[in-house]
Amino acid sequence: xxxxxxxxxxxxxxxxxxxxxxxxxxxxxxxxxxxxxxxxxxxxxxxxxxxxxxxxxxxxxxxxxxxxxxxxxxxxxxxxxxxxxxxxxxxxxxxxxxxxxxxxxxxxxxxxxxxxxxxxxxxxxxxxxxxxxxxxxxxxxxxxxxxxxxxxxxxxxxxxxxxxxxxxxxxxxxxxxxxxxxxxxxxxxxxxxxxxxxxxxxxxxxxxxxxxxxxxxxxxxxxxxxxxxxxx
Amino acid sequence: xxxxxxxxxxxxxxxxxxxxxxxxxxxxxxxxxxxxxxxxxxxxxxxxxxxxxxxxxxxxxxxxxxxxxxxxxxxxxxxxxxxxxxxxxxxxxxxxxxxxxxxxxxxxxxxxxxxxxxxxxxxxxxxx
Numbered sequence: 253x254x255x256x257x258x259x260x261x262x263x264x265x266x267x268x269x270x271x272x273x274x275x276x277x278x279x280x281x282x283x284x285x286x287x288x289x290x291x292x293x294x295x296x297x298x299x300x301x302x303x304x305x306x307x308x309x310x311x312x313x314x315x316x317x318x319x320x321x322x323x324x325x326x327x328x329x330x331x332x333x334x335x336x337x338x339x340x341x342x343x344x345x346x347x348x349x350x351x352x353x354x355x356x357x358x359x360x361x362x363x364x365x366x367x368x369x370x371x372x373x374x375x376x377x378x379x380x381x382x383x384x385x386x387x388x389x390x391x392x393x394x395x396x397x398x399x400x401x402x403x404x405x406x407x408x409x410x411x412x413x414x415x416x417x418x419x420x421x422x423x424x425x426x427x428x429x430x431x432x433x434x435x436x437x438x439x440x441x442x443x444x445x446x447x448x449x450x451x452x453x454x455x456x457x458x459x460x461x462x463x464x465x466x467x468x469x470x471x472x473x474x475x476x477x478x479x480x481x482x483x484x
Numbered sequence: 485x486x487x488x489x490x491x492x493x494x495x496x497x498x499x500x501x502x503x504x505x506x507x508x509x510x511x512x513x514x515x516x517x518x519x520x521x522x523x524x525x526x527x528x529x530x531x532x533x534x535x536x537x538x539x540x541x542x543x544x545x546x547x548x549x550x551x552x553x554x555x556x557x558x559x560x561x562x563x564x565x566x567x568x569x570x571x572x573x574x575x576x577x578x579x580x581x582x583x584x585x586x587x588x589x590x591x592x593x594x595x596x597x598x599x600x601x602x603x604x605x606x607x608x609x610x611x612x
Contacts, residue, residue, distance in 0.1 A: 284539050420534050427530030427540040445503060445538040465502040472500040 254317055256281050256400050256432040257302055262311035264297055264456075271297050272308070273456040279400070282430040284446055286437065286464070288478060289453035295436040296333060298453065299404050302434070303330045315400070326355065329398035331389055333405040337377050343388060344373035350392050362395035365421055383414025390418055394425045401431045407439040415442055422446070444474040452481055488535055490527055492520035495536055503538050507546035515555060515566065516577045523568040526556065 257279040264272040271294045279285055287295050300306040301313060304320025315324040337346060343366065351357045366373075369387040371380070380388065386406065393401060403422070407415045419442055426433060437443055450467060452460040460481055464474060471477035487496040493514040497506050514520045526532070529547060533540040547564055550556040554572035558564045567573065592602045 282541065284541065419537065423533050423540060424530060427528075427533060430541075442537070444499060445497070445536070445542075448539060448541055465504060468500055468502055474499070476500075 254281075255279060255314070256316060257434070258312075258314040258317075259298075259302065260312040260314075262298070262301060262308045262313070264294070264301065264306070264308050271456050272301070275311070275453075275456070275458055277451055277458060277461055279432050279434060281399075281432055283448040284426060284433040284435070285449045285451060286435050286443065286447040286474075287451050287453060288436070288440070290482065293453040294456040295453055296404055299330070299402055299434070299436065303328055303402060305330075327398060328400045328402065329393035329396045331393050331401075331403045331406055333408065339376070339378040341377050342373065343371055343375050343377065343380075346377065346388065346392065347373070350395070354396050356397050358395045358397060361397075362391045365391035365394065368421075369417060381414075383410045383417075386410055386414060386418060387421070390421055394421060397429060397431075399431050401425065401433045403433070403435045403437075405436055405438070407437060407442060415439065419443065419446070440475045440478060447474070450474060450477075452478070454482065485537075490532065490535060491524050494519075497536060497538070503536075504542050504545050504549075507536070507538075507543065508549050511546070511550055512555070512576055512580065515573050516580050520566055522566055522570065522573070524566045526564045526566065528563060 255278040259278070260276050262272050262275040263270070275294075275298060287298070289295055297306065301308050302315070302320075304313070304315070304325065313320055316327060318324055341349075347359060347362055350362070351359050363373075366388065369384055369391075371384050371388060377385065377388075390403075390406065393403075401422075406418055406422075410418065422433065422435075423446070425431065435443065435447075444464075447464040450460070450462060450464050451458055460477075467474055467477045471480060485497045485499065487494050489495075493511055495507070495510050497503055511520075526547075527535065529540050529543045533543045536543070547556055547558070551558060553576065554569075555567055555576060556564055557567055589602070597605075
């Protein structure tokens with residue numbers, strides 16, 4: 253089985269300070285993988301490198317077997333930790349924009365997700381709650397029928413209902429289309445049942461990569477695993 | 485985790501054990517006890533994953549495992565059902581009973597009890 257995403261020997265420094273050191277892992281089709289680690293471990297940098305938004309100083313990135321390019325980007329949906337949309341835009345304009353940008357954009361699917369979130373097309377983005385905004389961004393991601401879905405802290409700062417709704421949308425997408433999913437999160441309680449595999453990043457290095465089910469047996473829970481492995 | 489009732493099955497998942505095994509065990513337990521009826525429709529992979537807050541791949545794996553044991557049947561476009569035949573359920577009950585007894589025997593032997601002593605205890609012990 254060929255990997256959806258393959259990273260080899262990735263190195264990245266900012267201003268002489270190493271952020272990623274010899275990072276290697278592969279993501280298989282249909283797997284949901286949690287990329288965990290404390291703030292500043294390099295998770296977001298790694299995701300940006302994976303989708304080609306940042307160049308590594310050394311190492312190799314392969315997405316669907318090729319270096320990242322605009323062709324591979326069309327098959328990836330990336331939810332950054334902070335969304336950037338013009339605040340004056342209306343929801344429907346955001347949808348129209350996405351539909352123009354992306355060939356495979358499924359407007360019906362996006363609208364269904366938004367309807368669940370009680371998001372009306374005429375609402376301005378500046379009037380959205382944080383939870384609604386997050387769900388708009390997620391709707392735009394899943395409606396592209398991505399083969400690789402990358403979510404950077406999708407639940408942070410959201411209330412419990414929005415968090416549950418976000419998780420439900422992701423489960424729905426995984427059930428229906430089985431994309432590979434890479435998620436960074438600190439909200440382990442909500443998502444620990446969803447990972448096939450877990451990668452732990454600490455100070456820019458992969459310190460653990462294992463199947464979630466075996467970690468549950470070894471540590472009692474992923475939360476416990478995180479605590480034990482991250483102990484200084 | 486809070487227990488979740490679905491189609492007569494009570495799911496109670498412990499985050500410290502393989503989730504896939506727990507789903508299989510809990511469906512089997514419900515079948516053995518008769519909590520869930522033959523030919524009963526089960527939630528789709530997607531629905532059960534959402535209810536239990538687990539990865540759909542985990543539910544899919546559990547369903548496939550149960551299908552291999554003849555306990556579930558999936559019909560394209562119609563969904564997943566408990567088998568309509570009593571034989572696989574009877575076989576399952578036997579299997580589970582043997583496993584439970586084997587476990588008990590091992591434990592009693594480990595503690596130094598003879599077969600006679602164990603049987604005597606079984607006679608004495610309150611069943612309900």
